[in-house]
Amino acid sequence: ARANWNRWLGLLVAVAALSCVCGAASASLEDDVMRLYQTGVAHNQAGRYFAARETFQQAVDLAPRAFGRGRRGPTHIDTAMLMQYLANAHLECFELLEAERLYLDCIRVARLEAGEDSPMIAECYGSLGLVATRLGQWQAAEDRYQTALKIDHNPDNRARSQRNLASMYLLSEQLPLAETSFRDAMDYWEATDRTRYAADIASCQHGLGMVALKQRNYRLAQSLFKTAAETRRRRLPANHKFIGHSTEMLGVTDSLLGDTASAVVRLREAETIMGAFWGSSHVELAEVEHELALNLARQGDVRGAIESMARSRRNYRRYIGSVLPGLSQAEQLQYLTVERGRLMDAFALAVEFQAEASIRATALEWVLNGKGLSYEVLAERHLLARDVAAGGAARQLAGQLSDIRRQLAALTASGDKSIEAQLQELNHREVELCRQIGLASEQGNAGESTHWATTGQVFERLPRDSVLLEFVYVDRDQPALSAFATAPQSTPDNPAVGRYLAWIVNGADRSIRIVDLGSAREINAAVSLVRKDLQEAPTKLAGAFPKAAAEETRMKLQQLAEKLLGPFSKQLAGVRELIISPDADLWFVPWSALVLEDGKYLVEKAEVAMVVSGRQLCRESTSQPRPYAVIMADPAYELPPEGVLERIRKSPVPTEQIPTRSAGGVGDALPREWPPLPGTRTEAQETQPHLARYLGDQPVLLYLGANALESYFKGLTKPRVAIVATHGFFVQGAGPRDQHPLARCGLALSGINRRDESVSPGDDGLLTGLEVLDCDLRGTELVVLSACETAVGETATGEGVAGLQMAFQLAGAGEVMATLWKIPDEETAELMTYFWDQRPQAKSSTAALRSAQLKLIESLDDAGLPSHPYYWAAPQIARAVAEE
Known part of the structure; x- marks a missing residue:
């Protein structure tokens, strides 16, 4: 948050002047606001951001009674100033959606009450750039920072916006721009007053250290981190988060230079600092715990590595679940892509140390709580939108959202090339309305999206005669040296070293097994061959050799089955139902039609249900x-x-x-x-x-x-x-x-x-x-x-x-x-017809579908026709909640 002393002094003068005019009761309110304001400032300066947030919230609640209405609108400019400080506190607490809402409100009030030249507008745009940066929205962040730089005439604020812009460039891998922007900001502070701006200079040194680390110049990075750490220890309170940042990065640099023992010592120190500053649950603590887990694993402390990674995953899950509700679907997927590297590290670590049953159980929770996050948040949001449509504060927003969706649906399907600009505007409006509905909800930072599903809960809901298959795409075959030093090694579209993993969760003996299925490239190719074959089936079946076409399809399905189920096929014997959670291209596999080792289709062995994540069994x-x-x-x-x-x-x-x-x-x-x-x-x-x-x-x-x-x-x-x-x-x-x-x-x-x-x-x-x-x-x-x-x-x-x-x-x-x-x-x-004939007596919809598919296969065979999967295997049942 910005420490704008002139603005704080201005508020003091404004309150004092108002006290001279108003009566004793009003003056008492103003005194209360001032005391809260000063206390909040003290908390903020000491790094007690949660206390600052609570104190500024009290001041904002009291301010309308103390200051009254604005000159042109319902909110006084001094109330908006307190709202800005409250937003800063939310931002420091990583409560991004609430911070964004308050900054936007401040901009609206400032424009109305003080005009376009109000310093508050520029400051809030700079802060909104920070919000977008933390959400991984690089273009939005750059646009907001550039807006702040364009309209802000305060050189201190401009330097801070330049530094924050540099951080965005760093995180988005635009390293030359990051280095230039860090140096520009640092040059200003060094030329102005090295002593006064020592902490700001240290932040630029830390940023330049990050640039050097990304460029694999680890010795230079180490030197810059040391310099920044020394300054921060001198200028900041003990156990401040910025000291923790520098200590953490010194540990990361040690690790990259091959000194794992020193890295573990520094990372444990950083963990202690972050724990003292944030408590036991925070995303910045999760970041340190992740790095510590990687180094403990390399040191041979498997138990310590798994425990540290487990703490990290829980803290990340909690934070991600609080952020996603205020984002559009596209923004959610972009944000999850930025954060997915650490999840991939966790999966790779699980495979490396899967020998112990307790580790497999812990790792299953990483899968359960790492897949389907966007889906779950979207489900909650759409339920909320219908609730507010029936009544409530956001009813008007829900009505507008329905109208926008109708327009989008009609225009998107039209194919008219002349309406691209209109489509873009409607897409933007739909995104904003979704975000506003999310923010308007009291559930915005709570609910299912922050709940941690456990292995025990899954076993409680998994029937004894069922098996859960959790498939996971990973872009690496081993954990990274550091989350800061590596980019994803491959993607589903370009799976150079990507792999598929499978978690086999057996309801009968309550066992968990992890299997590395091998190259994603090879498996995706086999999936594509099967899809192409089934799409071409009508033509081939109508040709001169329909039985040969059916045999060709069976061969391809058997080859795919060997890749996906072969490594653990014996564990599927006697199973009534397979509950499958695919990933990436595996969603397009006709699972019921896979041909097993004995030549039978999977549908002849078991029922099949699809879920986005095994977590849905807990719902x-x-x-x-x-x-x-x-x-x-x-x-x-x-x-x-x-x-x-x-x-x-x-x-x-x-x-x-x-x-x-x-x-x-x-x-x-x-x-x-x-x-x-x-x-x-x-x-x-x-x-x-x-x-x-x-x-x-x-x-x-x-x-x-x-x-x-x-x-x-x-x-x-x-x-x-x-x-x-x-x-x-x-x-x-x-x-x-x-x-x-x-x-x-x-x-x-x-x-x-x-x-x-x-x-x-x-x-x-x-x-x-x-x-x-x-x-x-x-x-x-x-x-x-x-x-x-x-x-x-x-x-x-x-x-x-x-x-x-x-x-x-x-x-x-x-x-x-x-x-x-x-x-x-x-x-x-x-x-x-077969399906609904079977459904009344069937135990489940999946059982009825299996019976119907088997009956159609029998009917085709009796008629002397090829029982090609094209005729019967296209339908699948996706389950959103636990089976009754």
């Missing part, structure tokens, strides 16, 4: 569905706009009383014409009695033909089961469209072929994943997407697939059945 649905189900099928794609409006006005069931299915290659835009799917009507009509039997006395509502409307689906509230049988799509797109994968996937409903003529907002026949987020499916047990490629989308390492299946889960559905490729209309209708 239970907290909502109850309403007693009805709905089936939507055979949409009237040619329904004209007037037909849509007529049916909206004459809704068959008021929503408040509600008790290859693909158009072909989807390129940059959706097809203009979608062919009818009469098989879906048959499927719906044959499914209805089976579904009614499953539900008991609860009604099953059919929406067929012209009644298969987008607005009808959006009006549904918590159906127990929802089935949609139609065309599915995923648009690849380019440019701004890539920013929103959920706006580029969806379902085709009535009127889609006439959507250019649509006059009904939100009912153009295009139900996108983005619009699904606004549906209320909390408590819904199962959504069946009987359409093509509804399980595909964009993958992010550790975060699942952003696509239609995820959209329905984020909307609250407990389970979603979706498909991996373009499915045949007739066989799919038969498969779904």
Whole structure:
């Protein structure tokens, strides 16, 4: 935080002047504000940031009564000044979202009360640059710093902005710019007053040491860190975090120079300093604990290394869970990418020391709490958005968000190249509204996203006849020497040394095993071969040699199975259900169709369920569905706009009383014409009695033909089961469209072929994943997407697939059945009829799907046709909560 003495003095004078004019009661309030202000300043100077935060909060709460309204608005400029100090305290405490909110409020008040030349505006922009830097938002950080430098005429503030800009350049690997900016700031302070600015000069020396370390000039880095540490020890209170920073980096440098023993000593000292400064739970302590773990491992202290890494992972998880709620999905993935290197180190460490059972159990928790973070936060946020839409402080924001999503959905799918700027603006607005809703929530820094799932909790919820398979992509085959000295060694797109690991968690004997599956490049290539083969299956099966085509597919599936399951296939004997948490390209594997050593498909051995993370086994649905189900099928794609409006006005069931299915290659835009799917009507009509039997006395509502409307689906509230049988799509797109994968996937409903003529907002026949987020499916047990490629989308390492299946889960559905490729209309209708015939007596949806797949295989064999996986293996069930 900035120590702007002139501004503090100005506040003292302002309060004193106001005291002369006001009465005794008012003067008493002003005295109270002043005492709180002075106490907060003292706490801040001593590095007691949490105490400063609490004290400034009290001052801000009292200030409106002491200062009254502003000249032009409800907030006085002096109240805003206290808000700025409170924001600084939040920033020092790493409470980034609250700090950002306060800085933006300060800028708004300063513009209104003091004009564009207010020093507060420049200072707040500089601080917002720090917020963006800590979130890994490099471009936003640079823009904010440059804005501050452009409008701030205070040379001290400009030097600090220059130094902070240098830190951003350092973290974003722009080392020449970082070095120049650090030297520019240091030159100013040395020329102005070396004694007065000794601490600021030390911060630049520390930064230059980091640059030298990144450039692998470890001796120079060591010298700079020593100089900075000596100054900081002289000028700062004992156990200050900046002393801890320099001590930590001296330990890191020792490690990189090969002196592990000295590194451990220094890092333990840094751990003590950070613990004294922050307490036992803080991200900066986690950073030190991570480095200590790496060095203890090299020293041979395996137990100490694992314990230190475990503390580090818990502290990182807590911090990440508090940051993500205020970020957009794209920002979350960017932030997690920046932080993922340390998680990769933890996984590599686990493999290296997996011999001991307790280490495997501890490492499983790193997996459980390291995967699916963005998914979990998004799920919480969308539940919150629906809550505030029903009432609350953020109701208006939620309404605006729904409107923006409708516009985004329509424009993204249009393929119109002339609307790129409009798309960018809508994307930006959607991001801001999501962040505001997150910040408006009292749950913003709490909830499931900060909860630590344990191995014991997973075993409590994992059935005895089930096995959890946690797959993890790692970009290294051994831990880094230091998180500061290495960049990720590979990515899923360029997996030079990337590997897949598997955690096998057995419910029967409560055992955990870790297996290194080998090269990600080789495994991804095998996955691609299988996907290509299945996509080409319709052509090959219609050719002269369908049985040869089926055998070729079996061979490729067996080769893939050997890579993914072969190393531990014996552990899967007798298992009822495999609960699989894939990673990266493994999300596109048709797991049920994998061919095992004995030549049988996996579906012949076990049920299969998909989860983003085994952590989901620890979650239970907290909502109850309403007693009805709905089936939507055979949409009237040619329904004209007037037909849509007529049916909206004459809704068959008021929503408040509600008790290859693909158009072909989807390129940059959706097809203009979608062919009818009469098989879906048959499927719906044959499914209805089976579904009614499953539900008991609860009604099953059919929406067929012209009644298969987008607005009808959006009006549904918590159906127990929802089935949609139609065309599915995923648009690849380019440019701004890539920013929103959920706006580029969806379902085709009535009127889609006439959507250019649509006059009904939100009912153009295009139900996108983005619009699904606004549906209320909390408590819904199962959504069946009987359409093509509804399980595909964009993958992010550790975060699942952003696509239609995820959209329905984020909307609250407990389970979603979706498909991996373009499915045949007739066989799919038969498969779904089998599924609902089995569901009433089946133990679970996965059991019913397995029975249906086996029956379709038998039916194809009896007819003398190839039982090719193309016909039956596309559907998979993704589970968002624990099985009942």
